[in-house]
Amino acid sequence: MKIALNTYHPAVAVIPFAAAIGFSMLTFHPVYSVITLASSVALAVKLNGQKAIRLLLRFCMPIYLVTILINTAFNKNGVTVMFYIGDWAIISEGFYFGLCSGAALCAILLWFSCYTSVIDSEKFLFLTSRFSPNAALLVSMTLGQVSKMTKKVSEISDAQIGIYGEEQKKLSKRLRMAMLKISVLLSWSMEDSVQTADSMHARGYGTGRMTKMNPYIFGRKDRFLLAFVLVFMSISISLLIAGKASFRFFPSAETVSFDPVSVFGYFSYFFMLSLPMAIEIKEGLQWRFYMSGI
Amino acid sequence: MAVLHVRNLNFTYASEKKPTLIDINFEVQRGEFLLLCGPSGCGKTTLLHHLKPHLEPRGAKTGEVVFNAIDTSHLPERDAAAKIGLIMQKPENQIVTDTVRHELAFGLESLGFHPALIARRVAETVSYFGIEEVYNKKTSELSGGEKQLVSIAAIMALQPELLLLDEPASQLDPIAARNLYDILLRLNSELGITIILSEHRIDDVFSLAHRVAVMSDGKLVCVNTPQYTATYMAASGEDRIREMLPIPSKIYVDTSTLLPDAKNLNLISRDDLGALINIPVTVREVKPWFETLAQEHLHIPNSSGADTTRQNINKTEDYKDSESENKDKLAVVADSLCFRFSKNSEDVINNLSVTIKKGEILSIVGGNGAGKTTLLRLISGIIKPYSGKIKFVENGLKTAYLPQNPQSMFAFDTVLDDLLQTEGALSAGKQFLFSTGILNEVDRKISPNLQNIINRLGIEMILNKHPFDLSFGELQRAALGMLLIKMPDILLLDEPTKGIDTLTKRRMAELLKSLCNDGLSVVAVTHDIEFAAEYSQSCAMLFDGRILNIETPENFFSGNMCYTTVAHRIAGRLFQKTVTCEEVKNEWIKYAIRG
Numbered sequence: 001m002k003i004a005l006n007t008y009h010p011a012v013a014v015i016p017f018a019a020a021i022g023f024s025m026l027t028f029h030p031v032y033s034v035i036t037l038a039s040s041v042a043l044a045v046k047l048n049g050q051k052a053i054r055l056l057l058r059f060c061m062p063i064y065l066v067t068i069l070i071n072t073a074f075n076k077n078g079v080t081v082m083f084y085i086g087d088w089a090i091i092s093e094g095f096y097f098g099l100c101s102g103a104a105l106c107a108i109l110l111w112f113s114c115y116t117s118v119i120d121s122e123k124f125l126f127l128t129s130r131f132s133p134n135a136a137l138l139v140s141m142t143l144g145q146v147s148k149m150t151k152k153v154s155e156i157s158d159a160q161i162g163i164y165g166e167e168q169k170k171l172s173k174r175l176r177m178a179m180l181k182i183s184v185l186l187s188w189s190m191e192d193s194v195q196t197a198d199s200m201h202a203r204g205y206g207t208g209r210m211t212k213m214n215p216y217i218f219g220r221k222d223r224f225l226l227a228f229v230l231v232f233m234s235i236s237i238s239l240l241i242a243g244k245a246s247f248r249f250f251p252s253a254e255t256v257s258f259d260p261v262s263v264f265g266y267f268s269y270f271f272m273l274s275l276p277m278a279i280e281i282k283e284g285l286q287w288r289f290y291m292s293g294i
Numbered sequence: 295m296a297v298l299h300v301r302n303l304n305f306t307y308a309s310e311k312k313p314t315l316i317d318i319n320f321e322v323q324r325g326e327f328l329l330l331c332g333p334s335g336c337g338k339t340t341l342l343h344h345l346k347p348h349l350e351p352r353g354a355k356t357g358e359v360v361f362n363a364i365d366t367s368h369l370p371e372r373d374a375a376a377k378i379g380l381i382m383q384k385p386e387n388q389i390v391t392d393t394v395r396h397e398l399a400f401g402l403e404s405l406g407f408h409p410a411l412i413a414r415r416v417a418e419t420v421s422y423f424g425i426e427e428v429y430n431k432k433t434s435e436l437s438g439g440e441k442q443l444v445s446i447a448a449i450m451a452l453q454p455e456l457l458l459l460d461e462p463a464s465q466l467d468p469i470a471a472r473n474l475y476d477i478l479l480r481l482n483s484e485l486g487i488t489i490i491l492s493e494h495r496i497d498d499v500f501s502l503a504h505r506v507a508v509m510s511d512g513k514l515v516c517v518n519t520p521q522y523t524a525t526y527m528a529a530s531g532e533d534r535i536r537e538m539l540p541i542p543s544k545i546y547v548d549t550s551t552l553l554p555d556a557k558n559l560n561l562i563s564r565d566d567l568g569a570l571i572n573i574p575v576t577v578r579e580v581k582p583w584f585e586t587l588a589q590e591h592l593h594i595p596n597s598s599g600a601d602t603t604r605q606n607i608n609k610t611e612d613y614k615d616s617e618s619e620n621k622d623k624l625a626v627v628a629d630s631l632c633f634r635f636s637k638n639s640e641d642v643i644n645n646l647s648v649t650i651k652k653g654e655i656l657s658i659v660g661g662n663g664a665g666k667t668t669l670l671r672l673i674s675g676i677i678k679p680y681s682g683k684i685k686f687v688e689n690g691l692k693t694a695y696l697p698q699n700p701q702s703m704f705a706f707d708t709v710l711d712d713l714l715q716t717e718g719a720l721s722a723g724k725q726f727l728f729s730t731g732i733l734n735e736v737d738r739k740i741s742p743n744l745q746n747i748i749n750r751l752g753i754e755m756i757l758n759k760h761p762f763d764l765s766f767g768e769l770q771r772a773a774l775g776m777l778l779i780k781m782p783d784i785l786l787l788d789e790p791t792k793g794i795d796t797l798t799k800r801r802m803a804e805l806l807k808s809l810c811n812d813g814l815s816v817v818a819v820t821h822d823i824e825f826a827a828e829y830s831q832s833c834a835m836l837f838d839g840r841i842l843n844i845e846t847p848e849n850f851f852s853g854n855m856c857y858t859t860v861a862h863r864i865a866g867r868l869f870q871k872t873v874t875c876e877e878v879k880n881e882w883i884k885y886a887i888r889g
Binding site for chain 1: 346348349371372375379382384387388389390391392393395396400401402403404405406407408409412413416432445448671674675676692694695697699700701702705706716761762776780
């Protein structure tokens with residue numbers, strides 16, 4: 001499926017994710033946690049579909065449950081006892097904390113999964129190359145090398161089976177085979193990298209300061225997105241500094257306040273995290289109207 | 295105007311005593327396409343590296359290389375990088391980065407061009423090369439041919455004047471190789487780029503070049519037009535050089551020397567070369583010449599199309615007869631194999647049946663991605679078919695698999711250690727302790743069996759060399775040695791002729807033949823039609839996941855028009871069943887004696 005955010009300038013597209021991940025780490029406020037979890041689930045499913053649901057069920061749910069269980073059972077910082085299991089006091093503040101921090105934890109995981117579908121390695125490189133083209137090249141070469149090596153490993157395995165027949169069953173023999181394979185891989189890769197180095201020098205690597213091609217364009221929609229993000233972000237940050245986004249769990253949990261300033265903060269936080277989703281929906285609709293328009 | 299001038303170039307590698315380049319003198323004109331050929335190990339790569347400043351190998355060098363009237367050692371590094379481009383043999387090794395986009399920009403980025411200029415240069419290069427569809431891909435997703443195109447494009451983005459290519463097609467299949475040559479021709483004729491191309495399989499490029507240079511043992515022995523160079527090759531006293539002669543020229547020489555009234559070319563000494571006529575080098579030139587000569591001098595009748603068709607029908611019957619005859623000699627019967635890589639993908643091997651006879655070389659030809667390697671991996675048991683059965687006629691028949699890259703088989707510092715390890719005489723643990731210096735000495739006893747194999751393969755000389763210092767042909771031999779230790783009954787070879795020159799190929803084929811005489815079966819999957827025609831007993835074509843038919847090379851290739859040997863393209867209309875030069879020659883002699 002086409003992801004609308006992919007068409008945005010990476011330097012802009014990265015901000016909503018950075019903000020979401022940052023805020024999710026900084027505050028476990030119940031309302032904030034609910035917002036970040038809900039919006040991350042929605043976006044992950046929208047962007048990654050089935051893959052997101054699998055991630056949700058296989059990783060997030062277990063992690064969430066374990067976080068709740070551990071905090072409920074072992075977090076003794078609270079004062080309100082919910083009930084006893086034998087002599088074991090189950091503290092309600094621990095449960096609340098588990099509920100909120102678990103939600104934040106899952107949300108962070110999901111935000112990351114969304115981030116990787118929008119900012120691929122190349123965009124990441126582009127962003128980092130601003131600071132150091134050489135480091136960016138290094139990462140790019142490493143990524144290239146990884147795929148070359150994986151290919152080599154499978155060729156080496158084939159070759160070993162080709163010589164020695166079927167895969168060995170005995171552990172000692174398998175270990176020896178593994179050692180052989182690593183040895184082949186190392187010398188082969190090193191031999192090849194000598195030629196890669198030649199190829200780099202042949203094209204002028206190391207003759208002076210490197211530059212970086214810029215394949216991305218900072219356009220109109222990037223300006224809009226940036227403006228929106230910055231507005232909501234500054235509101236959220238100022239509220240965070242003012243303490244409106246923090247929540248006291250221990251020793252006794254406070255009640256969630258719904259005074260106008262806090263509610264304003266909730267909405268602004270919600271809008272900020274919904275921006276990626278809003279873009280996906282907006283562009284989807286836009287395309288449909290565009291199609292029907294002609 | 296000469297763009298490149300090489301004067302009295304001598305070079306000896308730091309680690310060797312024998313000079314690799316001896317007294318090289320030549321000039322390359324601006325806009326020229328020079329083909330540099332010679333058997334492997336003759337110094338082509340070394341020479342090319344000397345033409346690329348700052349990439350010269352280490353050693354003692356005398357003489358000078360002058361580029362645009364400046365000695366290359368005084369050429370500023372940035373100029374040298376941009377003006378002289380070098381393409382190397384292995385496509386994947388010269389790719390530096392992980393995405394095509396970044397790869398194309400790499401040179402420009404290294405030279406510190408402005409980002410806007412980089413974007414424009416990359417854009418124009420991509421459009422010129424027509425590689426838009428790979429522009430957004432990762433480099434690891436490209437085929438070998440695409441990788442070479444991207445590499446050339448990446449260099450062209452630097453706007454070079456001189457392009458050096460070191461056997462760029464040796465790792466490619468014939469179609470990809472032809473694509474590559476097409477691009478080179480375009481660069482040369484449309485943009486006036488000077489090109490020096492080194493190749494040892496030269497049949498496809500020979501006629502494309504303006505001049506052909508021949509190297510032998512570090513010396514440049516001939517630089518002249520393709521036709522003149524062909525004459526030189528034909529008259530050469532050296533096997534390795536005569537072997538390089540393109541097949542059309544070979545047939546021209548064979549037939550013209552075997553006419554009653556023609557003078558014998560082999561008797562012409564090198565001093566007489568100037569007096570000799572130029573030898574034609576393409577099928578287009580030789581075919582009509584051959585047919586006219588045959589009809590006028592030997593009175594060979596021109597067969598009609600109907601005859602050929604009837605013959606083809608007969609051939610099928612011949613084939614069926616021979617199959618039932620040889621049933622007792624079968625080694626492997628694969629029946630209705632099916633294989634696919636993942637649940638939802640297409641079948642790569644689809645209901646494929648094949649029989650491998652004892653003591654034969656079976657060549658399986660087929661295009662790219664036809665599933666040739668997959669078939670070998672199935673027979674060798676590396677992967678299992680999801681349906682169908684591979685039956686070994688006798689119990690305990692063993693297969694051995696030689697991969698396309700024999701590098702994947704060598705784990706140790708010397709060929710001998712690898713051989714010993716395969717035999718089980720040297721444990722990896724011991725070897726490791728030895729290499730770290732904990733063990734001072736390792737017992738390296740060569741068993742009689744191993745000694746036998748070493749003698750047979752003729753690898754005595756390379757036993758103590760590092761596998762990666764070997765030429766490709768030597769590496770292949772050493773790899774074959776490792777396989778033979780396990781005493782296989784069926785040898786499975788993946789592209790055994792890729793990247794080796796004609797003489798090495800001949801030696802390899804003779805070795806395989808002698809193994810077959812001992813009862814081994816050889817299955818070779820290959821793009822190399824000439825190899826299949828000349829050396830195998832059976833040929834099969836893999837297409838659309840199945841084997842269409844298995845026939846003798848004569849029947850197999852004489853039925854085809856395009857997918858056939860050069861010899862058959864030239865002589866096929868008159869000599870229906872001849873597919874190799876040797877056969878054409880024999881047939882010709884038969885008629886010549888009769889006439």
